[in-house]
Amino acid sequence: MTTMYDGGVPTTEAPRTPTPRSGSWSPGYPAAMPRDEFTGDLVCTALTPVTHDVLDVTFRPCDGGTLPFSPGQYFTFAFPQVGVDRCYSVTSTPSLGVDGVEEFTITVKKVPGGPVSTFLHEQFRVGDTVRADGPYGVFGSDVRPGAGALYLSAGSGITPFLSMMRARRALLATGERSLPLWSSVIHVHTAHTPADLVHREEVTGLSGRDETTFIPLCSQDSAAEAWTGVRGRLTSATLRVLVPDVADREVFVCGPTAYMEAVLAMLVELGVPEVRIHTESYVFGETVRVPTTDDGAGVGEATTASAAVFSVEFRGAGCMVQCPKGMTILEAAREAGIAHPSSCAEGVCGTCKATKVSGEVEMDHQGGIRPREVREGKILPCCSVPVSDVVME
Ligand code: FES
Structure with missing residues (x-):
């Protein structure tokens, strides 16, 4: 069964049969075939303003197939118009069965000076296409049935939780039990003003039933509303x-x-306990560690197996470099003068994915590569350090 997100009214009707742009790549799936991953072109089917600076952007595959994802997962989008890639969490409800969904939505806040969000808000139109790859990430997938969950978000950090909360609502509403459920969920979200609360009516409407509680915090009033809820920033005393x-x-x-x-x-x-804390960072280059009481490596901190220097051969480029302790394969490629594609440099977006022919690496990724791809010998060079001599394709 496929359950679609039903919130919001699209501002523009989408073409019923999107036409792939000339020369677009198709993965060759027959139309409407279920699949567990997607790489290809998406066409925008709706642009829906959510707040004064937040926009819902809805896509469907140009080839007419379905889109797989679990609550809390993200896709990497390529924007050649501005020359960068970006990861966006899917915010709509996933399929509750095995078929995937025909459309999904991302929710984009316009960031002052942000090239992609500005492009999406000001220039992107219904019918435009974008290349996407995913889904990636494990945030939200590790449900312990019978246990309680606490979601903590601020600003745009609400986006993965929108899909997680919508999936919970859909599962409880339909009686579908194909996905595991928390016994209860408390979601504490911090926003600047009430005008910045994304999908406020819908999310607030989920609260107070089905063991689901949404608690918004605002630090200021908006121009149109004096905030009467919990005021201020989150503190340990408040929590x-x-x-x-x-x-x-x-x-x-x-x-x-x-x-x-x-x-x-x-x-x-x-x-x-640290093992019960799960984080999702949406700011490239700023991985956050869970504080520890010792000097050991924490979350997101790369480790190396030895102090040895290993050689890394880039077979396609016909060159080899020596890779000292801690140097990633991506850094080695740059050392060799190879302009290897990359974006986040943190193992999140999957942009740098490449094939390892031989040798061993330690890869400290954050969901930007699938288990199948690892089995096939692929690595993310930005977060992989050699622990033996390595040959790359
Ligand atoms: S550059 Fe993003 S995963 Fe390597």
Whole structure:
């Protein structure tokens, strides 16, 4: 069964049969065939304003097939118009069965000076196409049935939780049990003003039933509304009051880097075990670590197996470089003068994916590569360090 997101009214009707742009690549799937991954072109079918600076962008595959993803996963999008790739969490409801969905939605906040968000808000139109690859990420997939979850988000960090909350609502509403469920979910979201609360009516409407609670915090009033809810930034004292059993819950955190760092310190202070804390960073180049009480490596910190220097051969380019301790394969490629594609440099987006012919690496990725691809010998050079001599394709 396929359940589609039903929130919002598209501002523009989409063409019923999108036409792939000339020369676009098709993965060759027969139309409407289920698949568990997608690489190809998507056509925009709707652009829906959500708040004063947030836009829902809905896509469907140009080849007419379905899109697989789980709540909390993201796709990497290529934007040749602005010369960069970006990852966006899917915010709509996933398929509750095995068939995937015919469309999905991402939710994009316009960031001042941000090339992709500005492009999507100001120039992207219904019928335009974009190349996408995914789904990636494991945020939200690790449900412990019977346990309680705590979602903590700020600003655009709400996006993966929109899909997770919508999936929960759909599962409870339909009685479908193909995906596991938390016994209860408390979602504490921090926004600047009430005007910045994304999909406020819908998300607030989920609260108070089905063991689901949504608690928005705002630090200021908006021009049109005096905020009467919980006011101020999240603190450990506030969190202790709002979620007395915080230490017993599985905790998921997504937001700006400063928020993530502050919240992770609070969670440690409140006694949440590190293994129960799950994070999703949406700011490239700013991986956040869960604080630890010792000097050991924390989340997101690359490690190397030895101090040895290994050779890395780039067979296609016909060159070889020596790779000292801690140097990634991507850095080695640059050392060799190879302009290898990359974007996040953190193992998130999958842009740098390449094939390893032989040798061993330690890869500290963050969901940007699929288990199948690893089995096939692919690696993410940006987060892989050699632990033997390595030959790349
Ligand atoms: S550059 Fe993003 S995964 Fe390597």
